[in-house]
Amino acid sequence: MSNETAPAPAPGRPEQSGSAPPLGVGMVGYAFMGAAHSQGWRTVGRVFGLPLAPAMRAVCGRDGDAVRSAAERLGWSAAETDWRALIARDDVHLVDICTPGESHAEIAVAALEAGKHVLCEKPLANTVAEAEAMAAAAEEARARGQLTMVGFNYRRTPALAHAKRMVDEGRLGELRHVRVSYLQDWLVDPAFPLAWRLRREAAGSGALGDLGAHAVDIAQHLAGAPLAGVSAQTETFVTERPLPGQPPDGEKGPVTVDDAAVFNGRLTTGALASFEVSRVAAGRKNALRVELNGTRGSLDFDLERLNELHFHDHTDAALESGFRRILVTEPDHPYLEAWWPPGHGLGYEHTFVHQARDLLHAVATGTDPEPSFADGLQVQRVLAAVEESASKNSAYTAVAG
Amino acid sequence: MSNETAPAPAPGRPEQSGSAPPLGVGMVGYAFMGAAHSQGWRTVGRVFGLPLAPAMRAVCGRDGDAVRSAAERLGWSAAETDWRALIARDDVHLVDICTPGESHAEIAVAALEAGKHVLCEKPLANTVAEAEAMAAAAEEARARGQLTMVGFNYRRTPALAHAKRMVDEGRLGELRHVRVSYLQDWLVDPAFPLAWRLRREAAGSGALGDLGAHAVDIAQHLAGAPLAGVSAQTETFVTERPLPGQPPDGEKGPVTVDDAAVFNGRLTTGALASFEVSRVAAGRKNALRVELNGTRGSLDFDLERLNELHFHDHTDAALESGFRRILVTEPDHPYLEAWWPPGHGLGYEHTFVHQARDLLHAVATGTDPEPSFADGLQVQRVLAAVEESASKNSAYTAVAG
Amino acid sequence: MSNETAPAPAPGRPEQSGSAPPLGVGMVGYAFMGAAHSQGWRTVGRVFGLPLAPAMRAVCGRDGDAVRSAAERLGWSAAETDWRALIARDDVHLVDICTPGESHAEIAVAALEAGKHVLCEKPLANTVAEAEAMAAAAEEARARGQLTMVGFNYRRTPALAHAKRMVDEGRLGELRHVRVSYLQDWLVDPAFPLAWRLRREAAGSGALGDLGAHAVDIAQHLAGAPLAGVSAQTETFVTERPLPGQPPDGEKGPVTVDDAAVFNGRLTTGALASFEVSRVAAGRKNALRVELNGTRGSLDFDLERLNELHFHDHTDAALESGFRRILVTEPDHPYLEAWWPPGHGLGYEHTFVHQARDLLHAVATGTDPEPSFADGLQVQRVLAAVEESASKNSAYTAVAG
């Protein structure tokens, strides 16, 4: 494969002259998330004007052959098999962590100690204790000018970014309800194997950490307020599954995480919030749905139709009032100035391009990117409160502050 | 107004020869619900073949002039101003109660004692104690051959009736999730007056009894299993409103019922159930939404598009799988044999025609109509558990059995 | 009994006192359309305040037993077996013609000569010559104070009635495009028998007269301008079908009408209009779709979701612009003051109630109802131009004026 297309940042735009300095990026993990992040790093400078040019220095994985192959395919200049070596590289200024949650804390803390900026996939960690350690390390590193970010990429879906603007502009008035569900169905089949995402020691939790983390983050982000407390139930419907590599009727092991979680809560503003996450909702593939109802209007979003935002303006005349389907593809919509003409929709992976763009701007200007490790810790505390409530007869449980 | 169109049952159909005996109906209350029930009684014999011909004997209300006018307009042969006089009439065999919840118990018990069949609007009563008295009276009356029914009319929306058939036929497999929300927005405006539905002594509760009763009934009905317990939160966002007849800035009184309730629970089968009801969800007019996810398929319904049922068959090949929009207007769909060709949709009020049809068949055959007063009591117990949980820090609260 | 929040049909309307004089109605035909019209006549006085009370005097059909049974079931006081006898009745003031198109002209002209008002189902006639005779008779009768109306009932769907208001108010600006399709699928099956609707001598044409008449009427009505000319193609895909009563593989006869027609045209205003009608569009049950695009906005409607009107306001800010889904169920929407609270949708048959209401008001006030026989004739001329164009190599054919 030719290397002639290797990333060179876009220097022709006014704000990013040819002298846009490079920012060396190193990534740990190259599976689903790693491929998505790579697409973000490769593309961002081709589309957006940037103050810093991301240089994809190295990717890290344990299997040497596999990681070298991935490096070539995904566009990384080098491959490493030890993440400690990766973060030790002088040419890496930012470490992008795309591994399962169990290793986030160790890698992130080490990278921060090594003086790197850190972007970490969600959920920030598998436990509150780990997340606290990471947030503490981030705070220390901040004093040294290092930045941290958690990969709640859905904030950067243009429709949800526009939703945030509208909430902030007061278009919804005072919020009464925040309603988020995130439904998938890949665990309906009881023959689906006992993958790492189904083992507590690797994944921390099930649908809760995988989908609930997104749900909680987007709810709090859009509402502009944290959850004060929650009341929850969790459930594991399929309690054992075939071990990986086994046939469907082969040896099984216990599923130690939840298949689904339902929980309600209150934001500190008094708004009611309801959540439902599941990986056994037959027919729902990636249905992150968000609805906000306020005293002046409402917003409705479904990730399965990610270019659309539905807005009800409650100040419209009743005769002409209704949810309008905004195609969030206008040049003045968030991130859209860089893409295609109206009506030419974006896809899932664009969120990673936007994430990269915002992080590079933050690094260039020394401002804090959002969401920070502190935000990730707060989400983790909500998830912990959910699990605590579920274990305590659904009693309303305050989110630790 | 001419009386020449006064209801005469449809005697020309084979199963209802001209000798179809009349069943005298008396109705108490003639506001929104009374008008809807009247439409049902007037229309049922024109559309469906019936074993009994409903004769609209008398309607009852306190204001003599108003009730006489209503009788003429709605098609009732006589008007009464005392419900005791109505149930005392020999020509009334069935009493249809369309008053606010506070008077249900007294009227229903008296009607049952007077030997009448009783159809009572939902919620069955304002308190569990009242509902228990009604169910007890119904049980006694049953021994004398009298029947009772609660007006959970949405069961008779053809789409939901078809959904019930599909669940019963096993098309969804084992249910994992039942998800019901019922959202309206007529209380968003803080100037909306303190109507009877906003006073606990008249309405029992707010969105909970008004909308939640429907939500709980349809969830349990479709799933074929009761809720074992619930965890809940309720909220009143606008705590005082102008007294009726006052200007928006005039004298106010306290709102003593909930604006919204969120609650989760478990069915006795182990399925998770989630509920949200609100009268302050801007832009949602009458959005009763029901989704069921099972191991073999899912169903999705929205009352705002009441002629549609969305079905995902999880046994379809993945390449061709997806929620299909069934227009529930085929002649073999429930109730549709009597209506229009495919694609010619029905409306809200048809549920009352269907309710009348099913009740008349039940009376004719002496079989128990569904839902019975016992079913109504069970829903009441769920609502009570919701309120108890909400008052006890959302603790999971078993539904009394 | 409180009713302060309940939108009960207004009992005290001055024009609806018990002294509203009766208007005798006689109906010819009692199949699908007859049943729908009967529902309209029976219901209109129960829901709307009326200046005239429709009295359902007699229904007419050739088979004595069948028509007597229908009279009893549908609520007509008497049955006739000769339409001449029906229109001769002194107690019939208005004749409602619900027969196949071949008999419209003869009955309507005779009824007009007998001094009756006439409501005639669409299409007005099977040929332009018949329609001209009817319109001429109507004009003569108009001088005697008699009124005529054609049953283009979809104008009275609240959503389309509201669409008309919006166009008239200039909300769409100058129209550029009118786009109407009306798709059904009941003829996909080649075993469907050769019913009267498939024989030219009875039905005049196929999808064109059945569906195209509605499509053309609603397009011209909403746009407020007639078609100047059309270019068309028609097609019969299944050219022979089993004779009625024969098994699918039994004796067949030729289909002499079209299965589908596609045609484009120009309104006299210069707007482009496109039409497509078919009875072989698999999966489309009753899909009358209407879209209007103007310089200030657009409207979109689908009869399969008849309570919704989608409106794009092109003067909205681009960032918040999009088709909004108006639930046309607000009390100030057309006809809705008489029905249910917001979000409680109406059905197909309500259009016939509204048609009866408007006709009764017209008779009471001596104003011309819309659409008149002249309007029906004009639609017939469009359909004739479509057939002429289709027969002349699709050449653009002016609509006769």
Add this chain to the structure above:
Amino acid sequence: MSNETAPAPAPGRPEQSGSAPPLGVGMVGYAFMGAAHSQGWRTVGRVFGLPLAPAMRAVCGRDGDAVRSAAERLGWSAAETDWRALIARDDVHLVDICTPGESHAEIAVAALEAGKHVLCEKPLANTVAEAEAMAAAAEEARARGQLTMVGFNYRRTPALAHAKRMVDEGRLGELRHVRVSYLQDWLVDPAFPLAWRLRREAAGSGALGDLGAHAVDIAQHLAGAPLAGVSAQTETFVTERPLPGQPPDGEKGPVTVDDAAVFNGRLTTGALASFEVSRVAAGRKNALRVELNGTRGSLDFDLERLNELHFHDHTDAALESGFRRILVTEPDHPYLEAWWPPGHGLGYEHTFVHQARDLLHAVATGTDPEPSFADGLQVQRVLAAVEESASKNSAYTAVAG
């Protein structure tokens, strides 16, 4: 690091080893289409396993500074200011033409004569004569092993590629109707300037060539049959517009292309086809809608929801039948093996990645890519027949063969 559940791009594919030989690509034009094609060339090797590695050798444009800036930003190794120089480069094996239609023929023919493979944006040319010359040159070049392709990229939307598969598999039976509209609204505003797309000498035609070319290609492609003839009308609603660089009330020039076109036709199979294209359909941003109705099923697609394909299986039981919303994001859907998990949608630009993939495979195997220049010529002949019909009173006009 575990990746057992993660559908990472397959790193070990044999055909994608580091030894994949390069194929030099040179692109002419770097505006909207050039940016989109660049994204395709840059990304294809990162996502798909490829037999040839595209090497982005040079991009060409007249303005030296601008093209150098574009080269750097878009990832091209060099910049050229003369397209003749570009096609003369030895390191360029494939020329990708992204200029306005007026220059397609000259560049393409020259590139073919220079021995290059050619990918040309649609429409193939501005006139049939040009397209014929291009097709002839392509045929000659084919004998020398050179390949040609036209950029009808929407064929490579996964949903439409899947639709093609379903049609080919007979899932729709015999087609009756093909219905395609392509609506945009960027010309509603009369102040929009007289850009090149509005001048006949540069663009050939208006909505017809811009949108109609896509519409015709996708209709014929999916149906698997060409149009035999068409009947058409075209219209220019805004006949003059401000010259570029002028204020809205400044000097104007005449619009010499159509704003909209409506046309119907017949496929050689006898199916009816209807088309509507417009750039003045307020509220429609990029609404390419395609519906196919056959004797066994129907398909429905809207580019504004490009990850969805709606399928009605007419062999389903009527009670459970309806259009199902297939999320075309399953790993076995076309092109999806390389992207994200189910439910994670793609965007507009992915069609260019897929186009690049298919072209590279064709070059590697020496098979003809689709659509070829011959296909592009046939579309051009349809467009010419449309214009001829529109100029001849809409007379049905055979498509030249």
